[in-house]
Every structure is written in C-alpha cells, then in structure tokens.
Amino acid sequence: MKCRKCGHEAVINMRQHKLALCSEHFLEWVPEQTQRFIEKYRMFTPDERILVAVSGGKDSLSLWDVLLRLGYKADGLYIGLGIDGGVDYSNQSHEMCVKFLENFRSQISSVNVTADDGPQTVNTQYLIPKLHVVDIAKLYGETIPDVAARTTRGRGKPCSVCGLVKRHVMNRVARDGGYDVLATGHNLDDEVAVLFGNALTWNAGYLLRQAPMLPADKPGLARKVKPFCRLYERESAAYALVRGIDYIYDECPFAEGSTSIAHKEILNQMEKDSPGTKLQFYLSFLRAREQGLFAEQAAHVELNACEKCGQPTSAPGLCAFCRLWERRITKDE
Numbered sequence: 001m002k003c004r005k006c007g008h009e010a011v012i013n014m015r016q017h018k019l020a021l022c023s024e025h026f027l028e029w030v031p032e033q034t035q036r037f038i039e040k041y042r043m044f045t046p047d048e049r050i051l052v053a054v055s056g057g058k059d060s061l062s063l064w065d066v067l068l069r070l071g072y073k074a075d076g077l078y079i080g081l082g083i084d085g086g087v088d089y090s091n092q093s094h095e096m097c098v099k100f101l102e103n104f105r106s107q108i109s110s111v112n113v114t115a116d117d118g119p120q121t122v123n124t125q126y127l128i129p130k131l132h133v134v135d136i137a138k139l140y141g142e143t144i145p146d147v148a149a150r151t152t153r154g155r156g157k158p159c160s161v162c163g164l165v166k167r168h169v170m171n172r173v174a175r176d177g178g179y180d181v182l183a184t185g186h187n188l189d190d191e192v193a194v195l196f197g198n199a200l201t202w203n204a205g206y207l208l209r210q211a212p213m214l215p216a217d218k219p220g221l222a223r224k225v226k227p228f229c230r231l232y233e234r235e236s237a238a239y240a241l242v243r244g245i246d247y248i249y250d251e252c253p254f255a256e257g258s259t260s261i262a263h264k265e266i267l268n269q270m271e272k273d274s275p276g277t278k279l280q281f282y283l284s285f286l287r288a289r290e291q292g293l294f295a296e297q298a299a300h301v302e303l304n305a306c307e308k309c310g311q312p313t314s315a316p317g318l319c320a321f322c323r324l325w326e327r328r329i330t331k332d333e
C-alpha cells in the first residue's frame with residue numbers, strides 16, 4: 001500500500017476515507033483534520049485558553065500533542081482517581097502524563113507553529129504547557145472506589161461516582177484557572193457508542209447534550225469540546241504510535257464488561273462489513289440534532305448555585321458532588 005500523497009510506503013490505510021498515508025503525511029493529516037473540526041464546530045479560537053483533560057491514554061495525550069503543535073495555549077489536567085485494579089492504574093496513567101509533558105518540553109524548540117499567516121516565531125512562553133494534577137484521595141480523603149463503596153450510586157461499580165467527580169473537578173479547575181474551554185479526547189468510536197446507547201432508549205435529554213461543542217450556557221460551567229470526535233479510535237492510536245507518544249495501554253479495570261464496550265464491538269462488526277458506517281451514523285445524528293429533532297422533548301431544568309461550591313445544581317442546597325462527601329447525608333439517601 002502506497003501513500004496517496006507521496007507514493008512512499010503507507011503506515012495506515014483508512015478504508016472509510018479511501019486514504020492510505022505514510023508516517024510523515026499521516027502526522028500532518030491528523031492535525032489538519034483536527035483544525036478543520038475545531039473551526040467547523042466553533043470550538044475555540046487561537047486566543048483562548050484550553051484545559052485538556054488527560055488520562056494518560058492514547059486519545060487525550062494525542063489530542064494535547066496536536067493542540068500544542070497547532071499552536072494553541074493548552075494546559076493539561078490529570079485527575080488522580082486512586083484506582084489500582086492490580087495494574088497500579090492511576091499511578092501508571094499519571095506517570096504517562098508527566099512523561100509526555102517532559103518529552104514535549106524537551107522538544108519545544110523544534111516545534112513548528114502554524115498560524116493563519118503561515119509559520120511564525122511565537123513567544124515560546126505561551127507554548128510551555130502546564131499540567132494540573134488533582135489527587136482525589138489527597139484532597140478529599142478517599143479514593144473513587146472508596147467513595148463508591150459507601151454510597152448507593154452506581155450499583156457496585158464506581159463509574160457513576162467517578163463521572164460525577166471528574167465533571168465537578170474539570171469544571172472547577174477550568175473556572176478557577178480562567179480557562180475558556182475544556183477539551184476531552186473522546187474519539188468517534190466513543191461518541192458513536194454513546195449515541196448508539198442513547199438511541200436505543202431515545203433519551204432526548206442525553207441526545208441533545210451530545211455534541212462536538214457544548215456552550216457554557218450556565219454560570220460556573222465551562223464550554224466543552226471534543227476536537228477528536230470525528231477521528232476513529234484506530235486513527236488516534238496510530239497517531240500516538242507514529243508520533244512516539246507513550247501511553248497507558250490498559251483500560252481502567254472498571255471499564256471491563258461495560259455496555260459501551262459491548263456496543264463498540266457491535267459497531268466494529270458493522271464498520272468491518274461496511275467501512276464508514278460509524279462516521280455516517282454520527283454525522284447523520286449531528287444533522288438531525290441541528291435541525292432540532294430532539295430539542296422539543298428536552299425539558300428545561302432550572303438550576304441553582306450549590307451553597308458550598310457554587311457549581312450549578314438542579315437540587316436546592318448542595319450539589320450531588322458536595323453531598324458525596326457529607327457522609328451522614330449520603331448514608332441516609
């Protein structure tokens with residue numbers, strides 16, 4: 001298989017795009033595509049400050065790398081969940097984020113920055129990224145599995161508590177750090193698996209909130225973007241590999257057996273039989289959503305500011321996150 005652009009040996013063949021590329025052209029293609037999606041979905045501008053949620057996995061580290069190479073002011077946020085799972089999961093993933101940053105900093109002088117008017121010399125101060133680390137156990141006294149074990153949320157799995165905590169911490173760090181936007185590394189496979197699950201139950205509220213860009217329409221909430229939402233998982237993994245980014249291969253041990261993984265397998269089979277199925281499903285959904293297909297059904301929820309942390313909540317008094325740490329109240333639930 002030859003690269004379509006230069007005829008050298010291709011490292012990836014993307015059947016759904018009918019495109020094969022060599023390593024050099026693939027490393028150009030991913031940032032070009034990402035930039036196209038950033039503009040298309042009005043995610044952010046070069047002046048804005050971006051907080052990238054990094055987990056040590058291929059998607060979030062590749063995203064951080066791409067944003068920095070495109071010249072964006074992007075800092076990272078790592079949330080230490082205290083998950084071991086026999087593979088020292090949280091410590092390993094933290095280490096990957098730190099390593100990424102060290103490597104990137106050491107390469108910084110050789111990074112080409114592209115701006116609207118072509119390559120230019122940019123004050124590299126801007127490009128030296130920061131990694132915010134929030135260790136849940138150090139800050140709140142308990143790991144995510146510990147909190148999950150004493151609450152009724154999530155039926156034995158910590159994912160519900162974990163999601164709640166991550167959303168809260170991401171919003172808080174974005175707000176306190178004065179970031180304009182919060183970026184996550186969700187890829188097309190993730191988005192399509194979530195979409196598939198929500199379409200099975202026609203959950204209009206969830207469908208309406210699934211988007212490449214969600215504006216910060218409530219005080220205390222950050223704008224949320226997914227610049228890799230149209231990139232296949234295989235493409236983001238290949239980017240990490242070809243770029244030489246070291247990432248944690250293990251999934252979180254609690255992801256095993258989840259419905260979204262089961263949905264991914266079904267969708268992979270469909271994609272294999274008919275390349276491009278996932279992308280078509282996602283793009284058709286975005287069009288329907290834009291045409292207001294789910295808007296009417298989504299109920300308007302009045303939000304108040306939480307008495308303790310100030311983040312918006314539908315309940316009066318404390319938000320679900322703050323209630324999580326009030327042991328007495330949680331036990332009574």
Ligand code: Q46
Nearest residue numbers: 158159162163252254255
């Ligand atoms: S990190 Fe947390 Fe995921 Fe692990 S505990 Fe579940 S939600 S699976 S993205």
Ligand code: ZN
Nearest residue numbers: 003006022025
């Ligand atoms: Zn090439």
Ligand code: ZN
Nearest residue numbers: 306309319322
């Ligand atoms: Zn609160």
